[in-house]
Amino acid sequence: MITLFRLIQSLSLLLLLIGAVTAEHTSNWAVLVSTSRFWFNYRHLANVLSLYRTVKRLGIPDSQIILMLPDDMACNPRNAFPGTVYSNADRAVDLYGDNIEVDYRGYEVTVENFIRLLTDRLDEDVPRSKRLGSDAGSNVLVYMTGHGGDQFLKFQDAEEIGAWDLADAFGQMWEKKRYHELLFMIDTCQANTMYTHFYSPNIVATGSSELDQSSYSHHADNDVGVAVIDRWTYYVLEFLETQVTSANSKLNLGDLFDSYDESKIHSQPGVRWDLFPGGEPEGRLRTVVDFFGNVQNVEVENANATEPGSLKEDLAEIARLVEKWQKRDEEYSAILGNSSQQHGENQPSESVRLGSKKTGPTRMAEDNSWGKRLVGLSVVGACTAIWVAGSILGRSA
């Protein structure tokens, strides 16, 4: 009887745990990329900044948002409203504001940097704010916008990222457990071709337009002088801003994708579910804030609880540790007073580095200048020898 009861109890606990484990993610990251520069692409930067504002509103902190802006529209000399960027002709919300953190700007926005960012193949001296620090428990939102074509997206009029490269980058992220679930959104011409090559699991991908379809801008602001937002992004944002009003919203991805209206968007948006475990029915149940919001289940510490590991117990243990160290310090200083000889031997190895430690400048790159000079010298010497030999041979002929 008792064993039966215990069996049932453990079974129910197990079921509960499995339910909890499958839907669990522990952090949220967002990678928001605009890929085009110049004033007439104002709308791409406005797209990205609007998304940036939304994810920040829903709780993702700046440290977990990677914002890539190839140009600075707010400070463009053609901007009639200096220091501001608007995504709507009513100019109600200044997207630039006084609090945005651009992680990659100007010519830092390259295909290489983007792929390095996703796969974390960066130099050691790249600061953490420029890194995607996601792990196996992170939900990642990747939003891209710019000018694209069949299976490519142009970066900065200079280079392009192919759908294959993007798929490989996501594949490597999955291989190294750098995401739990990933939502990929792209607003460009022929956007849906960009996610055709993805092969790693747990990705939901959506794009603004089919193959051979353009993705159109929504409207222009006559005072700014250019289009200020793209259609697909505009309607996605409309959904996010009007329906997903708080970080506790229960609306799911199904609702978001159902809100696409082809007559308004003027192109056929696409969604790819097949990489997601459980496919469309399962993927539709993911809430919008699973990707656009930030999971944060704070744990309030009960000052009166006494179970092991609770605050009170730990405090007592830490206090004991502190006392012990104080005692040790006193003994140590006593020893120090007695004989300075022992000082060097008794000193514990300093493996804890406190803030007071000063670090000097470190060399940025390893350069073997003498070796390089030697190589250069020998190349010059060889060239001279060939020239001399050639001229002698030529004269004799």
Next chain:
Amino acid sequence: MTDEKGDSTSPLATASSDSKPTAQRIPPETPEAISTRFLVIATFWAVIIFLGFPIWWKTTSIYRAHLPIQEMVDWADGKTCRPVFPLEIQVAAPGMQSPESQHLLRTTQHALDDLNEFAAHHLRLKLTNETSTAQQTEDSMEVASNGEEAPDTALTVRVIAQDGLVVPKAELHADTTQLDVFYPPSQVPVPSSSNPPLSVFIAEELQRLYGEEKATVAHILSGEKSGLDSVNPQFAESISRRLRRSMKYADTYHLSFSLFTPGPEPSSWDIEAAVQEYLSPLLHAFAPISNFTVDTQVQLYATFSPMAPPPVYDEVEAAWTLKKEDLSAFVNAAEWPLNPSIGNGPTLNFILYVPAPSQAPMMVKENRASSWIVPQWGGVFLLNPPLSPAGKGSNPAHLSRDYLRPAFMTFSHQLLTLLGTPTTPASLPLRLQTLIRIRAASLLLSASSTMGSLARLTESLPSIPIPATVASSVSITLSHLSSTCSHLRSGRFSAALATARVAETEAERSFFEKSMVGQVYFPDEHKVAVYLPLLGPIGVPLFVGLIKELKRVVAGWKARRRAAA
């Protein structure tokens, strides 16, 4: 040379043109000119074939260092190493005769083995004499590896006779790794009894002490999800909760202590002394596991985010209260300068918030708590200092070390929690030892799986370069992994963690080698587009010259054969 001859023949040609204007002929080439042209063309082709082609081949080929793929995959699949955790426990029985204590040891070990269901983690008892015990208890505080070959002593059990007891009782020293077991003198096991109650008691006590650790190790070893069914259900919830909130392992953590206040005061705090006094003991205790760097800041006029619900005054408590569900919006991530991006370790944020005098005291509504943990991020502490009587009551301008004591004690606790320290047993040194074993196991697995990822990556992306540094990192990783495995097998857990840390660092370095960027996919059209403008202008004259020359050679050869025939 040919020019001169050409000039000299031209008047002759013009002279004859009068009679036959259509039959203007180019004079036959001299044999020297033909052989010169042949030499020129041959030289061009020789340069292309013997110089250009190898250079092109060399410069466009991708260097791929040889990696021991099969070995790496074996590590990832767990075929090479099956981690085991034999814990050595020293038993001292000062009041017993040698045969009695031997018997006690044997029966206790037997009882322990019967209780144990998880073979990878087992306790080994070892009898010791009193004098060395005291010495080792002192040492084990620092979790130093004692000697090269001897296994670490996980716990010392002292079995002491005490009068006036009916049943045995156990007492765990909270600041050392020592367990005292008191027993009534009547229960000294007689050598004839096969299952004395004292042995059973000690075995059960030990089993209880290491229950959580055993469950955690089982959970880690059997993978993320499937492990929970083999785990004792009473620990399953606490383990999964701990894994949810603790940080991912890093070699170096950055601790950031911030004082936030909405007004102008307090504007200074005795932070250096507080860190030195309250925090560094803990950081020293963590030294074998991770390194730490610390920075601090004071931010005045730090307001709540406009979207966060403001605190509400509670008449009953006479305090300003924050609702529990609103706490996640408490930290104004948008405006508080919290991520200093210093160093390369992950940052743990600890926020000391001093509310404005008009909103003091502040607390959490549900349980009057003043602190909370934000999983994988850090902790917050609400400090309500006594308001200074000057004027209408304002915060003190300076927070002294004593004011900071509760806050820093709480931060220490939060640090323990965030670093994934298990909650039992109730002795900090033991918990840190457990953490060492848990970290060694998880690092071993994560470095192994990184090796597997790298092996699969190497095979799936044939166009990615693999520099020699990756190969050397891989070999360092593999050698450290195998030494970790052997350290674990012989019970030297500190040494195992040290090698596992190296293995993990090298594994990460090899996977994240920055020259291995897969931005190399070029569709064939791209290759044509790159090569055509270069090779077109060069190639056309070369090929035409080659074909003409071949034609001439073939024609000459045919003519000679005809002449011979």
